[in-house]
Amino acid sequence: xxxxxxxxxxxxxxxxxxxxxxxxxxxxxxxxxxxxxxxxxxxxxxxxxxxxxxxxxxxxxxxxxxxxxxxxxxxxxxxxxxxxxxxxxxxxxxxxxxxxxxxxxxxxxxxxxxxxxxxxxxxxxxxxxxxxxxxxxxxxxxxxxxxxxxxxxxxxxxxxxxxxxxxxxxxxxxxxxxxxxxxxxxxxxxxxxxxxxxxxxxxxxxxxxxxxxxxxxxxxxxxxxxxxxxxxxxxxxxxxxxxxxxxxxxxxxxxxxxxxxxxxxxxxxxxxxxxxxxxxxxxxxxxxxxxxxxxxxxxxxxxxxxxxxxxxx
Numbered sequence: 001x002x003x004x005x006x007x008x009x010x011x012x013x014x015x016x017x018x019x020x021x022x023x024x025x026x027x028x029x030x031x032x033x034x035x036x037x038x039x040x041x042x043x044x045x046x047x048x049x050x051x052x053x054x055x056x057x058x059x060x061x062x063x064x065x066x067x068x069x070x071x072x073x074x075x076x077x078x079x080x081x082x083x084x085x086x087x088x089x090x091x092x093x094x095x096x097x098x099x100x101x102x103x104x105x106x107x108x109x110x111x112x113x114x115x116x117x118x119x120x121x122x123x124x125x126x127x128x129x130x131x132x133x134x135x136x137x138x139x140x141x142x143x144x145x146x147x148x149x150x151x152x153x154x155x156x157x158x159x160x161x162x163x164x165x166x167x168x169x170x171x172x173x174x175x176x177x178x179x180x181x182x183x184x185x186x187x188x189x190x191x192x193x194x195x196x197x198x199x200x201x202x203x204x205x206x207x208x209x210x211x212x213x214x215x216x217x218x219x220x221x222x223x224x225x226x227x228x229x230x231x232x233x234x235x236x237x238x239x240x241x242x243x244x245x246x247x248x249x250x251x252x253x254x255x256x257x258x259x260x261x262x263x264x265x266x267x268x269x270x271x272x273x274x275x276x277x278x279x280x281x282x283x284x285x286x287x288x289x290x291x292x293x294x295x296x297x298x299x300x301x302x303x304x305x306x307x308x309x310x311x312x313x
Contacts, residue, residue, distance in 0.1 A: 036063045041070065043093070045125070053078055054125055056086075056093065056100060068093040073102055075123070077154050082111035084154045086123065099124050114140040114156045123154065130154050136161065144168045147194060157201055163194035165207070189214045190225075203229040203259075211263070222281070223265025230259045260284045267292070273301040 041061035045054045054077050058070030073091035077084040088102035103120040108130070119134040131151045138145040138156065146166045152159030169188040193209035205227045213220040261283040269276045269290070279294025 037061070038063060041068070051078070056091075058091065066095055068095065075100065075102075077125075077128075079155055081157075082155060084111070084156075085109050086121075086154070088121070098126055108154065108156065110155055114138065116150075116156060118150075128154055133162075142170045144170070145196070147196065158199050159197075161194060161196040161198070165194045165196040166191045167196070167207075187216070192225075217271065219268075219270040220263060220281070221266070221268040221270075222263035225264070226262045228259040228261070275299045 038061045040057075040059065042055060042057040044052055047053045054075070056070075056073065056075040058068075058074075059072035060070070062069045070091040070093060071089070073086070073088045075086035075091075077086070086102065086106075086108050088106045089104035091100055091102040093100050100123040101120070102123070106118050106121045108114075108116040108121075116136060116138050118132050118136045121130055121132045121134075123130050129151065130153070133149045136145075136147055136150045138159075138161075140156075144167070145161065146164075147161035148164040149162030150159055151162070167190040169190070190207060190211065190213050192207040192211040195208055197206045197208075199205075207225040207227070209223065211220075211222045211225045213225070263281045265279065267278045267281045269281065276292060276296065276298045278292035278296040281290055281292050283290045
């Protein structure tokens with residue numbers, strides 16, 4: 001059978017209508033007309049153990065030889081760790097390949113609170129991969145990511161954002177100091193040409209090509225930047241990080257605390273009129289220190305900073 005292990009729920013009405021009516025009421029696929037229009041269409045897929053692994057439904061569906069065209073699409077993916085929901089205004093289900101292309105107001109939401117929005121998306125349900133070349137926005141905890149193009153897992157636990165990447169890390173309002181006001185100093189912005197690779201299972205995000213970090217007080221530039229995060233267990237044991245924004249680094253990313261940041265290649269750190277250069281810079285959150293390695297040098301323009309650097313002499 002064409003749909004192996006698929007349950008076709010047809011709770012539906014087949015409309016056999018004259019051609020004139022079909023032209024007025026029924027959507028077309030590349031100028032062709034479907035023979036059948038179905039209301040309340042749904043497909044479900046099951047694992048070898050008989051557990052539902054995914055489903056996709058449409059308020060209406062036009063059935064062609066190779067594709068089913070859906071309206072008001074709702075899809076669900078049932079994973080071992082969390083469930084994922086997909087919605088869109090329109091969608092095409094490829095009968096042969098089992099792939100889904102959705103468009104217009106595409107939204108993916110996960111049980112853990114992540115949300116992806118875009119204009120169109122391809123979902124390869126067999127390989128569990130989503131792709132698009134359109135602008136993508138991902139909201140997760142206190143981080144908002146925007147980029148052009150994405151490829152990754154439907155659950156958003158491991159994604160690659162292709163180019164024109166910008167990440168806005170907003171302050172944790174519950175832990176912000178008394179008197180702090182929203183503004184540049186309370187937000188960290190990271191941009192890069194891309195790609196940005198995020199792997200939540202390994203607690204690391206890798207920014208590539210012309211990376212720039214703007215904390216309001218400091219600017220950091222590098223060719224590549226790895227941001228590592230504490231696991232949830234370690235977060236519970238450690239004291240909350242404080243004053244990291246003053247140190248020029250983000251207090252949190254993707255809803256977790258930073259363990260360390262490693263910037264590599266043509267590293268430049270600008271604070272006011274003073275600039276430092278190195279091939280690599282490592283920031284550790286536990287002691288709030290930055291170590292410059294690989295021909296480090298410091299350019300100081302302020303006399304007061306110069307005196308402080310030499311012990312007030």
